[in-house]
Amino acid sequence: MTPVGGWSLANPAWLLFVLALPLIAWLRARRGQPVFVIPFVSRWSGRDAVPRSRLPVILVNAGIVLLAIALARPQHIDEKHLVKQKGYDIVLAIDLSGSMLAEDYERGGQRINRLQAMKPIIEAFMARRPNDRIGVVTFGGRAYTLAPLSSDHDWLHEQVGRLKVGLIEDGTAIGDALALAVARLNQPEREKDGQRLGGFIVLLTDGANNSGSIDPKQAAQLAKAKGIPVYTIGAGQEGEVPMPVFDDHGRKLGYETVLSELDERTLADIADTTGGRYFRAMDSGTVDAAFAAIDRERKLEFDAKSSVHTQEFYQFAAWPGFGLFAVGFWLVGPGRREALS
Numbered sequence: 001m002t003p004v005g006g007w008s009l010a011n012p013a014w015l016l017f018v019l020a021l022p023l024i025a026w027l028r029a030r031r032g033q034p035v036f037v038i039p040f041v042s043r044w045s046g047r048d049a050v051p052r053s054r055l056p057v058i059l060v061n062a063g064i065v066l067l068a069i070a071l072a073r074p075q076h077i078d079e080k081h082l083v084k085q086k087g088y089d090i091v092l093a094i095d096l097s098g099s100m101l102a103e104d105y106e107r108g109g110q111r112i113n114r115l116q117a118m119k120p121i122i123e124a125f126m127a128r129r130p131n132d133r134i135g136v137v138t139f140g141g142r143a144y145t146l147a148p149l150s151s152d153h154d155w156l157h158e159q160v161g162r163l164k165v166g167l168i169e170d171g172t173a174i175g176d177a178l179a180l181a182v183a184r185l186n187q188p189e190r191e192k193d194g195q196r197l198g199g200f201i202v203l204l205t206d207g208a209n210n211s212g213s214i215d216p217k218q219a220a221q222l223a224k225a226k227g228i229p230v231y232t233i234g235a236g237q238e239g240e241v242p243m244p245v246f247d248d249h250g251r252k253l254g255y256e257t258v259l260s261e262l263d264e265r266t267l268a269d270i271a272d273t274t275g276g277r278y279f280r281a282m283d284s285g286t287v288d289a290a291f292a293a294i295d296r297e298r299k300l301e302f303d304a305k306s307s308v309h310t311q312e313f314y315q316f317a318a319w320p321g322f323g324l325f326a327v328g329f330w331l332v333g334p335g336r337r338e339a340l341s
Helices: 012-030 055-072 114-128 153-161 174-184 216-226 264-274 284-297 315-331 334-340
Strands: 002-009 074-082 089-095 105-107 110-112 133-139 143-150 199-205 230-235 239-246 252-260 278-281 305-312
Touching: 012 055, 055 315, 089 114, 089 143, 089 174, 105 114, 105 284, 114 153, 114 230, 114 284, 133 153, 133 174, 143 153, 143 174, 174 199, 174 216, 199 264, 216 264, 230 264, 230 284, 264 278, 278 284
Parallel strands: 089 133, 089 199, 199 230, 230 278
Antiparallel strands: 002 074, 074 305, 105 110, 133 143, 239 252
C-alpha cells in the first residue's frame, strides 16, 4: 500500500470572510466611527464612545478568524492505494471422526493423535495467507459449518483451537462435507459464466466414506461444475495404528491396535476430477509439506482498490475561537453591553 497524505480545507470559502475583515475596518475608519472590526459591532458602544483598550478588538477579531478557520474545516487526508492484493476464498473441511484419535504421529519424541498433529499446521497455513477469507467445515457422521468465510484470522484461530474429536457424532461423511464446503463458496458475485472465481477447498480426512447422504464422487462433480479445485489430504499411517482407550471419565487406560482404513483412491479421484491434488500425510512433516504446496500453487491477484481516510481538525480552531470571542465580548464592559438590549 502506498499512503499519500496531505492537508486540505473542506469549505475554503469561509476564509474569504477573514480576508474581508481588514477591508471592513478600513471602511468604518473612514467614516470616523471607532468600532470593532466586525459588522454591527458599533451598536455595542454607541456612536461616540471611544474604546478604553484595543484588547477587546484584538480578542474578538482573533476569535472570528479562528471560527472562520473552523468553518473552513481543515482536514488531513490519508489515501491508501491497494495496488495488488493476493488472496483466495478457502474452505477447510476437517475430519473429526473417532479415528482421528489414533496416535500414529510424533512431536518432540512424544506420541500425539492425528488431530493434535493437524491443528498447528492448519493454523500455520492460515497465518501464511493473511489476505484470504477462510471458512471451516467439520465432519464426522454429519457435516457442519464451524466458521463461514471470514477474513478475521484471530477469530478463525480460536475456532480451530476449539476442534476436538467428539464434537460430532462418529462416522466419516466425506461426501456431505465436500458438498457443504462447495455450498459455503456459493457466492454469485464471485462467479463468471457459472464458474466460481478465486476459491478452493482443502479436504482433510483419515478414513473412508461410511456416513452421510451424498456420495463423494457426486460431491466432486458438484465442485467440478462450479470450477472449484479440491485438494485432498489423507492423514495417518497405513496398516495397524495405536488407538487410545479411555474410561468413562476420559482417563486414558492404554492402547489397542486398530487397522487404518484410508480410501486413497477416492481422495485421489476427487482431486483429479476437480483439478486439485492429493497428498499423503503420514507424519507431521508431510502434512506441513502438503499445506505448503497448496499455498504455493493457489495465489490470486485481484484488481487495485483505493481507500481514503479523512481526519477532521476543525475543533482545534472552533473552541479557542469561541473562547476568544466570549472574552473579548466580556471585556467590552457592562455599560457597553447594555446597549445591545
